[in-house]
Amino acid sequence: MGVSKSDPIIIVGGGAFGLSTALHLTRDGFTNVAIYEKDDHIPPRFSAANDLNKIVRAEYEDPFYTDLTIKAIAAWKTPLFAPHFHQTGFLHCVSGNAPQKAVETLGRFRAAADGNAQLKPHVVPLKGDEDIREACWQLNGPLTGWNGYLNRFDGYAHSGNALKAVYRAAQASGVRFYLGERGAVDEIVYVSASKGRKSSGIRTKDGKFHPSSLVIVAAGGAVGRLVPELGTKVVAKSWSVAHVHLTDEETSMLRNIPVTYARDLGFLFEPDPETNLLKICPMGGGYINTDAQTGVSHMPGSLEESAFIPEHDEKQMRKLLAHTLPALKDRPLVRRSLCWFADTDDSDFIIDYLPETSDSVVVLSGDSGHGFKMFPIFGSWVRDFLGAGQQQITRWRWKQPKPAGEKGNWGGDVSWRIGESKELAEIRPGRSSKL
Ligand SMILES: Cc1cc2nc3c(=O)[nH]c(=O)nc-3n(C[C@H](O)[C@H](O)[C@H](O)COP(=O)(O)OP(=O)(O)OC[C@H]3O[C@@H](n4cnc5c(N)ncnc54)[C@H](O)[C@@H]3O)c2cc1C
Structure with missing residues (x-):
């Protein structure tokens, strides 16, 4: 009933x-x-x-979700949601050092975009750094070995x-x-x-x-x-998020840049004009917080426990900046946190x-x-x-x-993720080595 x-x-x-x-x-x-x-x-x-900001990109490897996202993007353009949707495009690439898994994943995403009649007219191939700068002049870093595509249908919210x-x-x-x-x-x-x-x-x-x-x-x-x-x-899982605090001039200069995503490095967004913050996320397998007794990963109860990012992710973020916006690569990273979701x-x-x-x-x-x-x-x-x-x-x-005691698959097989998940206990700041 x-x-x-x-x-x-x-x-x-x-x-x-x-x-x-x-x-x-x-x-x-x-x-x-x-x-x-x-x-x-x-x-x-x-x-x-x-x-x-969150990426709103329509192309999925799985056409089921592509079709849903195309519907969602139509809804993002209705009065309640439209003020928060920014159709800046999605610049989707790999760098020259990307592992094969990242290259193959990018290929599948591109095929999904090219294979969809609604998306295809918005897709611009990017064969190298010159094409990328042609599409977005603000990305003035070396972009070494970068290639991929820009989908102008996409953006962020x-x-x-x-x-x-x-x-x-x-x-x-x-x-x-x-x-x-x-x-x-x-x-x-x-x-x-x-x-x-x-x-x-x-x-x-x-x-x-x-x-x-x-x-x-x-x-x-x-x-x-x-x-x-x-x-x-x-599985409660988290990824790192951090921001660069820009000047008014820098924010203005970077207006309308597409979501810029190298599958092997991470992604960054157009800065927010209200706060002058430019958000960056590294790509990786994420962090879990497994209860040793039940084998289940839970989100920590307090925000303080997630108010940091691991050193490895900071390096990755700086590398992404060095490739794309090198003037920002040594700037302080502020509002650092692990952000939790249900995987x-x-x-x-x-x-x-x-x-x-x-x-x-x-x-x-x-x-x-x-x-x-x-x-x-x-x-x-x-x-x-x-x-x-x-x-x-x-x-x-x-x-x-899965039956009790059987360890879950922490998403390592998901094609669009690069890297293994680590335990929060292993990456906490100030953790002393047992050896
Ligand atoms: C780093 C990161 C990047 C992401 N990027 C993207 C992206 O680019 N594009 C995209 O589409 N998606 C992205 N996502 C995913 C997106 O954020 C989630 O899909 C979405 O927020 C899920 O919504 P939700 O309501 O399930 O959970 P949430 O939005 O997390 O909301 C859960 C709410 O439940 C409340 N709550 C929990 N327990 C209790 C309780 N006991 N009592 C009362 N309230 C409770 C919490 O306080 C919280 O407000 C990203 C996620 C992360 C972590």
Whole structure:
């Protein structure tokens, strides 16, 4: 039996998936939706999307996600989202020293873009540094051995501002928000039912019980704490993020540069004119935080634990700058952090009921580090799923986790990732060697 439009629905998490879901449910006539968010403001500091920018690129190796992103980009151009979408293009390359895996991955992305009738007219081949400078004169570094393509269909979104805009829109359409201590969810509460159990609501950290007909968990990298049934199916993982603080003149000079991505080095964005910050991410296998007892990786509870980047990533970021914008290569890197997301070994999202809960708990997870581009339409998939009463898209169904004790695959096989995942404990600053 499905949930009715006036039934109380609780969404846990005011990040990308939670806000998009609230927006689409209220647009569809649901009248009793509340978001519980543990931070005291939105965009929440714990959200992977609390950021200056996220890449919005349509070409995927898998045409299923290409088609969805083309729909998402159309939605990015509608009034609520358009102020936050920047169609600057996506300059997608490898450097001259890229490993074969990176070269092959780039080739598949290019083939995906070239093979799609909507994308192909926007794709410009880049055979070397001269082509790149022709496409973007500001990239005045040596770009040694760089080659790839520019896709002008793509760009980025100012994710923090987009979250804020949807927060306001959801509030205006009647979604209730519980933030901070009142919104921090300690547990999903269950009662017994004919088939196992059923959720009756949630309990927040302040000890209060909040009843609901349906609990939708959209807790990002922290999902495993509320839904331990996921086991090693979902891995809390992080990547490094840092910024260069520019002058007004530098920000102005770099306006409209495409998202500049070397698969073997990392990527950087057009600077944000409000803060003069230019964001950089290195590419790598990421960092996990495995609980030795359960084998499950969890996002750390405090922000302080993630307020650094490893030395290796800093070197990688400086290398990317040396190749592209050498005047910035020795500048201080500010606002350094590890940013956490919920990874799956097949990079597919999970949008489904938690089994044996009498359809009273929905899990929205497995963003796998590529979910933000779907922000304008993600919630419409949740709406459709609730309407259908079951997940009709097989790849987004609940998948049984691996048996206890069996180590998860930390995403090393994902074709677009280069490098192995490391444990947070191994890279913490000040960690002393055991040897
Ligand atoms: C470094 C990095 C770069 C990325 N780059 C891109 C990109 O370029 N393009 C792209 O499309 N995607 C990108 N992503 C992925 C994108 O950010 C995520 O797909 C998206 O944020 C997932 O949304 P979410 O709602 O699942 O999680 P989040 O946005 O992280 O939100 C989860 C929310 O749940 C809240 N929460 C958790 N536990 C509780 C609790 N117990 N009680 C109450 N609230 C709780 C948190 O505070 C948080 O606000 C990137 C991710 C990372 C980490």
